[in-house]
Amino acid sequence: MNVPRIVGGTALAALGFLTGALTFYKRETPPGTNPAASGSTVTASAAGPQNAPNQSVVPRTFTPGHGLDWYKKLVSAPPAASGSLSELQILESLAPVMSLTKDEVMELLKDPSLLRALGPPPNSWEGALLMRLSRLDPAAALAYLKKNPDQDGGVMTAVLCQGIHSPGLDECVADLATSGQRGHSLQVLLAEMHATGGDALAFLYKHKDLVWTGSADRFLADLRARDPRKASEASATFFADLKNEERSQKSLIASVRAWAEKEPAAAEAWVHSLTGAARPIAAVSLVDLRMESDLPAAADAMRTLVAEYSAPGTEPGRHVQIELIRGVNSTIQGLITRESVQRASDWCATLPAGFVRQQGCCTIVQHWLEKEPDLQAATAWATALTDQRDRDAVAPLIARRIVASDPPAAVEWAKSVSNPDDRRGLLTDILAAWRKDDPQAATAAESALPAGLLSR
Numbered sequence: 001m002n003v004p005r006i007v008g009g010t011a012l013a014a015l016g017f018l019t020g021a022l023t024f025y026k027r028e029t030p031p032g033t034n035p036a037a038s039g040s041t042v043t044a045s046a047a048g049p050q051n052a053p054n055q056s057v058v059p060r061t062f063t064p065g066h067g068l069d070w071y072k073k074l075v076s077a078p079p080a081a082s083g084s085l086s087e088l089q090i091l092e093s094l095a096p097v098m099s100l101t102k103d104e105v106m107e108l109l110k111d112p113s114l115l116r117a118l119g120p121p122p123n124s125w126e127g128a129l130l131m132r133l134s135r136l137d138p139a140a141a142l143a144y145l146k147k148n149p150d151q152d153g154g155v156m157t158a159v160l161c162q163g164i165h166s167p168g169l170d171e172c173v174a175d176l177a178t179s180g181q182r183g184h185s186l187q188v189l190l191a192e193m194h195a196t197g198g199d200a201l202a203f204l205y206k207h208k209d210l211v212w213t214g215s216a217d218r219f220l221a222d223l224r225a226r227d228p229r230k231a232s233e234a235s236a237t238f239f240a241d242l243k244n245e246e247r248s249q250k251s252l253i254a255s256v257r258a259w260a261e262k263e264p265a266a267a268e269a270w271v272h273s274l275t276g277a278a279r280p281i282a283a284v285s286l287v288d289l290r291m292e293s294d295l296p297a298a299a300d301a302m303r304t305l306v307a308e309y310s311a312p313g314t315e316p317g318r319h320v321q322i323e324l325i326r327g328v329n330s331t332i333q334g335l336i337t338r339e340s341v342q343r344a345s346d347w348c349a350t351l352p353a354g355f356v357r358q359q360g361c362c363t364i365v366q367h368w369l370e371k372e373p374d375l376q377a378a379t380a381w382a383t384a385l386t387d388q389r390d391r392d393a394v395a396p397l398i399a400r401r402i403v404a405s406d407p408p409a410a411v412e413w414a415k416s417v418s419n420p421d422d423r424r425g426l427l428t429d430i431l432a433a434w435r436k437d438d439p440q441a442a443t444a445a446e447s448a449l450p451a452g453l454l455s456r
Contacts, residue, residue: 097125097128097129097132098128098132100129100132101136102133102136102137102140105129105132105133105136106133106140108129109126109129109130109133109144126148126151127151127152127154127155130144130145130151130155130159131155131158131159134158134159134162134163135162138159138162138163138165138166139163139166139167139168141159141162141163142159142160142163142166142168142169142171142172143168143172145159145160145172145176146168146171146172146175146176149175149176153184153185156176156185157184157185157188157189160172160173160185160186160188160189161188161189161192164189164192164193164196164198165198170203170206170207173186173189173207174207186216187218187219190203190204190216190218190219191218191219191222194219194222194223200219201223201230201234204216204219204234204238205234205237216238216247217247217251220234220235220251220255221251221254224251224254224255224258225258228255228256228258228259228261228262229259229263229266229267229270231251231255231258231259232252232255232256232259232267232270232282233270234255235248235251235252235255236252236274236278236282238251239251239252239277239278239281240276240278246319249281249319249323252278252281252282252285253281253282253284253285253323254285256271256282256285256286257285257286257288257289260285260286260289261289264289267286268286271283271286277316277317277319277320280305280308280309280316280320280323280324281319281320281323283301283305284302284305284323284324284326284327286301287301287302287305287327287330287331288327288330291330291331291334295334295335295338295339298331298334299331299334299335299347302327302328302331303347303350303351305324305327306324306327306328306351306352306356306357307351307352309324310351310352310353310354310356311352321355321356324356325355325356325359325360328348328351328356328357328359328360328363329359329360329363331347332344332347332348332360332363332364332367333363335347336367341364341367341368341372341377344364344367345364345381348360348361348363348364353387353389353390354389357387357390358389358390358392358393359393361382361385361390361393361394362393362394362397364381365378365381365382365394365397365398366397368381369397369398369401375401375402378398379398382394382395382398388418389418391416392416392417392418392419392422395413395414395416395417395426396414396417396422396426398410398413399411399413399414399426399430400429400430400433403430403433403434404433404437407430407433407434407437407438407441407442407445408445410430410434411427411430411431411434411445414426414427414429414430415427415449415453423453424453424454424455427449427453427454428454431445431446
């Protein structure tokens with residue numbers, strides 16, 4: 001039996017039993033003809049077993065339009081003693097569903113008892129009917145889905161894709177209940193919309209609060225491969241509208257980088273035109289890309305960016321600060337790898353004072369402690385830091401690293417922290433670690449601490 005294609009292509013796959021059902025039947029009219037108009041018949045295939053009692057629930061021949069009477073008769077007198085159909089009978093039963101008219105489908109969908117009576121789960125029958133309705137009247141199918149959103153993912157996908165050009169699509173999508181199936185359905189819908197000439201981006205903008213899920217991620221990734229400029233613009237719009245949502249931030253970074261790889265001048269000019277948090281975040285991705293070909297220029301650009309967003313009165317926000325720190329750490333690693341640790345530490349010292357530079361200092365100390373390692377160089381460099389906040393940032397790294405080998409020195413590093421709460425917490429940890437190896441020495445060291453250093 002040739003069933004008309006349902007846009008999207010995934011619905012029949014999702015209803016595997018439906019695909020199997022169609023192998024039992026053949027249409028006796030040439031492809032493309034209307035069986036209802038021609039009065040053709042559908043006959044059961046000889047492929048099915050013939051001998052089991054109550055096995056064939058479909059008449060050996062029936063004409064389109066006869067399906068509704070057959071369906072109701074089957075409901076009123078289920079063939080199996082249990083009142084439900086076997087798997088084979090279910091497969092056979094779906095073929096007449098595909099011959100129902102719109103009015104017949106609507107009559108069945110209005111009566112839940114007709115859906116429940118046949119079992120197994122009603123949504124199998126409801127889904128088949130809804131898929132048939134989506135082919136006959138996409139708007140009516142969308143209206144039904146809007147009121148009854150708890151559908152199989154394949155059915156939901158088929159109805160949405162079939163209704164791409166229906167005026168009821170937006171309203172239906174807006175009212176869909178949140179479900180695990182919805183994300184995949186919207187992903188297929190966006191791809192189908194783009195493939196058929198629809199404005200998928202406009203759809204995304206309209207439903208940005210609903211569809212910024214894996215469906216939007218996948219669509220923007222595909223768009224990025226085709227047109228990174230459009231993907232960058234769309235990602236920046238979502239980033240602003242969704243209040244710096246992390247997923248749109250990742251898309252913005254990847255899209256700008258992809259665009260800059262093809263058209264560096266155009267991408268850079270666009271990034272400089274951005275406002276708000278999107279600008280520094282996109283700018284860091286450009287620095288990352290430039291680092292591959294011109295490390296000194298990238299280092300200068302990163303320093304300028306940090307200075308701009310560390311100036312008094314600026315509040316870059318968490319997302320921007322995280323991205324600036326990532327850019328600084330990436331620059332330091334690049335300088336260490338291609339030049340030297342000394343070059344990286346010299347560059348870090350040129351950054352404006354503040355949290356971002358503190359994290360850069362930690363990256364340098366961690367390199368000396370873990371990568372080389374060179375404890376003496378780490379402690380000497382940290383001791384020479386002139387800004388107390390930078391020393392406070394690296395002190396815990398050194399103290400925790402040396403507590404096993406030199407616990408008294410670790411205590412001294414902990415005591416050097418200026419913030420009382422941070423100092424108290426670090427001293428408590430260091431003394432606890434020391435006490436595991438030498439309880440008497442740790443207790444003596446704690447007793448020798450200045451009064452009030454461990455108390456609130």
